[in-house]
Amino acid sequence: xxxxxxxxxxVADYYMQxxxxxxxxxLVAVMDRDALRAREFAAFHRLDCRRESLDDILADEHIELxxxxxxxxxxxxxxxxxxxxxxxxxxxKPMAMEFSQARALAELAGARGLQIACAPCNVLSETxxxxxxxxxxxxxxxxxxxxxxxxxxxxxxxxxRKWLSDSGRPWPxxxxxxxxxxxxxxxxxxNWLTAFFGPAVSVSAFSTALYPDKELGEALDRVAPDLSVAxxxxxxxxxxxxxxxxxxxxxxxxxLFGDRGILQVDHSWDYRQPVRVRRYLNVxxxxxxxxxxxxxxxxxxxxxxxxxxxxxxEFCRGPAEMAAALAEQxxxxxxxxxxxxxxxxxxxxxxxxxxxxxxELTTTFAPVAPLPWAEA
Numbered sequence: 001x002x003x004x005x006x007x008x009x010x011v012a013d014y015y016m017q018x019x020x021x022x023x024x025x026x027l028v029a030v031m032d033r034d035a036l037r038a039r040e041f042a043a044f045h046r047l048d049c050r051r052e053s054l055d056d057i058l059a060d061e062h063i064e065l066x067x068x069x070x071x072x073x074x075x076x077x078x079x080x081x082x083x084x085x086x087x088x089x090x091x092x093k094p095m096a097m098e099f100s101q102a103r104a105l106a107e108l109a110g111a112r113g114l115q116i117a118c119a120p121c122n123v124l125s126e127t128x129x130x131x132x133x134x135x136x137x138x139x140x141x142x143x144x145x146x147x148x149x150x151x152x153x154x155x156x157x158x159x160x161r162k163w164l165s166d167s168g169r170p171w172p173x174x175x176x177x178x179x180x181x182x183x184x185x186x187x188x189x190x191n192w193l194t195a196f197f198g199p200a201v202s203v204s205a206f207s208t209a210l211y212p213d214k215e216l217g218e219a220l221d222r223v224a225p226d227l228s229v230a231x232x233x234x235x236x237x238x239x240x241x242x243x244x245x246x247x248x249x250x251x252x253x254x255x256l257f258g259d260r261g262i263l264q265v266d267h268s269w270d271y272r273q274p275v276r277v278r279r280y281l282n283v284x285x286x287x288x289x290x291x292x293x294x295x296x297x298x299x300x301x302x303x304x305x306x307x308x309x310x311x312x313x314e315f316c317r318g319p320a321e322m323a324a325a326l327a328e329q330x331x332x333x334x335x336x337x338x339x340x341x342x343x344x345x346x347x348x349x350x351x352x353x354x355x356x357x358x359x360e361l362t363t364t365f366a367p368v369a370p371l372p373w374a375e376a
Contacts, residue, residue, distance in 0.1 A: 003025050003028065004028065004030065004067065004087075005027060005031075007068065007069030007092075008038045008169075009069065010169045010171055012041060013165035015315045016166070018316040029049050058085035058087070065322065067091075067319055068082065070092075088115045088116070089117075091117070093120060093343075094118065094187075095118040099347045106336050118342070122191070123333075124317050127275060131263060131265060133370065133375075135256070135263070138258070139261070141260040144239070144259075147254070149243050149251045150252060151245045151252070152181065152246050174220065177220060178222050179224055180225045181227070181228070182225050187342060187346050197236055198236055199234070199361065200233065200345055206228065206230075207227065208226075209353065211247070224350075230352070260279070260280075261279045262278040263278075318334060321334055337364070340363055340365070345361065
């Protein structure tokens with residue numbers, strides 16, 4: 001499938017890292033509103049497909065899928081333009097900054113027979129699929145409670161002004177602080193939980209800005225949460241407590257409490273992180289389902305590290321799944337209704353900064369299926 005990349009900033013390099021793993025994705029166009037940034041990105045990656053404008057991409061009838069890697073405030077307008085031009089869209093998170101806009105994009109895609117999906121795609125990871133299979137096999141019995149932690153440390157005290165992507169783009173710290181930790185990070189576990197347990201029915205959330213100015217030394221255009229806590233109730237009765245911050249020490253532990261024990265994952269960003277079974281007497285063993293069918297088995301080596309020190313993720317796995325689903329004329333493992341529901345949950349938590357309350361979900365989705373190799 002011929003694809004285009006709109007936005008050549010910090011995150012675009014992460015997509016380029018895993019693009020060679022998916023030969024079904026043929027990158028035929030890149031563009032950025034900053035012409036210099038686009039030229040430097042294309043030169044670094046030895047790409048001869050730079051376009052001058054979004055209109056150039058939209059007018060190319062050979063391009064079927066657009067990766068929207070722009071600033072979050074631009075997601076809605078760029079994705080809408082692509083859908084109106086008949087392109088499928090894979091957007092960086094969030095789908096839109098306001099839920100009404102996200103719903104409008106999903107409805108537009110449906111009306112035109114197109115697909116729109118949204119990062120993150122780590123629900124397709126070996127770890128997430130292994131955990132899901134362990135749940136279906138009731139390795140620890142029925143699960144009623146989940147604790148999900150998504151703390152990234154006190155980012156504002158880190159040397160973030162020195163963080164560079166592969167092509168030398170600086171981490172967009174001002175944008176990140178203005179968007180907030182919830183929209184940036186909560187989805188990494190929300191998309192697992194909805195896949196595992198189905199649609200949520202309500203979110204009781206609290207968000208706050210403990211450091212409103214993020215000690216930045218320059219004005220922020222808006223204040224966003226640096227801490228959020230939510231209790232998500234699922235239609236099947238499971239309750240999940242999700243904590244997300246850029247204040248507390250780094251912790252990405254996910255624990256699922258069953259009648260006979262605990263399923264635990266220590267990092268959501270490592271696609272091959274072991275799934276641990278802990279009995280209530282504190283006995284542990286590790287297991288991981290891999291495509292070769294061996295189960296359980298010892299955990300494989302850890303994934304490589306990015307220049308920030310975080311675990312490297314395969315960002316192109318999501319677009320590749322969309323392309324495969326379209327080619328095979330099947331329902332995607334990250335379909336539009338599922339992505340919209342996840343966006344509604346995360347936005348509800350994010351907006352609790354303005355008013356902590358219980359939010360009743362207005363969307364639902366048809367069940368999503370595990371990947372074939374992980375089916376029990």
